[in-house]
Amino acid sequence: MMVIRPIAASDLKPLLALAKQSGLGITTLPADKGILTEKIQLSMESFAKQVVSPANEYYLFVMEDVRYQKIVGCCALKAAVGQVWPFYSYKLSRLSQKNQELHIDKEIQLLNLVNDYQGATELCSLLLAPDARVKNNGKYLSLSRFLFMGQQPTRFADNVMAEIRGYVDDEGHSPFWRAVGKHFFGIDFPRADHLSGIGKKQFIADLMPQYPVYVNLLPEAAQAVIGQAHAQSRAAKAFLEKQNLQYTGYVDIFDAGPCVEAPMEKVRAIKNQKCVRIVEVKPSQSLQHYLVATTGEQFRCAGGHIDEYPDGTVALPQDLLTTLQVDKGDIVTILQV
CATH class of the missing domain: 3.40.630.30 (Gcn5-related N-acetyltransferase (GNAT))
Structure with a gap:
């Protein structure tokens, strides 16, 4: 287990x-x-x-x-x-331009550097x-x-977000980085990725372009990956979307991977979890999967089959009880999954 x-x-x-x-x-x-x-x-x-x-x-x-x-x-x-260093993202927006004399109506996409997720x-x-x-x-x-x-x-x-890994090829190359970041930072994508990961982010504030990036001027390969999740991250993105986190046009500044967000009160697993009391210890008769978490000082969480009763009580099998280090009479949080 x-x-x-x-x-x-x-x-x-x-x-x-x-x-x-x-x-x-x-x-x-x-x-x-x-x-x-x-x-x-x-x-x-x-x-x-x-x-x-x-x-x-x-x-x-x-x-x-x-x-x-x-x-x-x-x-x-x-x-x-963003409590130590600003948390930067690109915000994808649209600019409409029209000329009546030539009957031209154009829509341009822009990437604006923002820190809207601060906090x-x-x-x-x-x-x-x-x-x-x-x-x-x-x-x-x-x-x-x-x-x-x-x-x-x-x-x-009050707001929950996640950055989803963007497209990077098998050799670690990002089309978006090649088209944008490479020209401003003068280092390769793995190096920038590593510096950001170890907390050295001052270079982003110092070197990132402050003016909008016109998406239409980027190579098609770079345009195609804006807001696209890496193949290995698509399942994670879909899973978060089922929890009501949505992509709203914000992308990572390095690989243009999508950011998803939701108000905490709207997150499905937060809304649907329940506090219940353990009243029995026995093998479960249910086929439904639950996630069960302790409510004491030491958080522990495990999944399995349990029996949930209408009066706000549950029966847990012995192996789950042992894994969670709880006992009959204890209060736990459960989530049907």
Whole structure:
């Protein structure tokens, strides 16, 4: 059975191994031991902190195979982006131009550099080891963050967003970067990707063009990938869209991957989760999958079959009870998935 829990200091080595599998595009999880050590420390401090309103907190979760005590995945939440460095995006907009004398009516697309997501909560660093991409592991890992957010809403912003990895070819080349970023930064895409991932973002503020980029002047290959998710990220985008996060024209400044967003109160998993009491311990008769999370100081989350009763109580099988480290009479949060 898998359990999703806050990261611990002892998880550094397997986290580094996961980061090395992520490749380009996942800038929030660089394969850098020093940076990951800092992220783990910040996460541990954030979970322990009493929070009234979101600031620079960072919550990093791992998925652990409890049978083998092996870390197979991770995911994270940035409570409020842009607290240390501005959080930049491109906003895709349209400009209509008309000349009555020549009967010409043209619509031009523009990319404007903005930081409209400043202060929003970011879903990030979702990664699952290839051999763990079975059954509902990916779904459980992604949804677990929403259960934590629903339990502790004061830790998070009113708006939730995620950057989806944009198109990059097998050699790590981004058509959008070649057409735009390359000309202003003078470094290749992997280098820029790495610098952003380890938190060195001043170069973005110093070198990024402040004027709109006319999309029509870009090569067709670059135009074609604006707002398009990488093949390996399309499923993640579709999954978030089912949770009511939508693409509204914002894209990543490096690879032009889409950003999706929603008010926290509109996120499906946050709206639909319930607090219930465990009243029985027995094998489930249900075929429905649930995600179950503890409500105490130590957040733990796992998926499986449970029996939900109309009076706001549930019966859990013993293996799920043991994995969550809860007992009969405890209150848990459940989400039907």
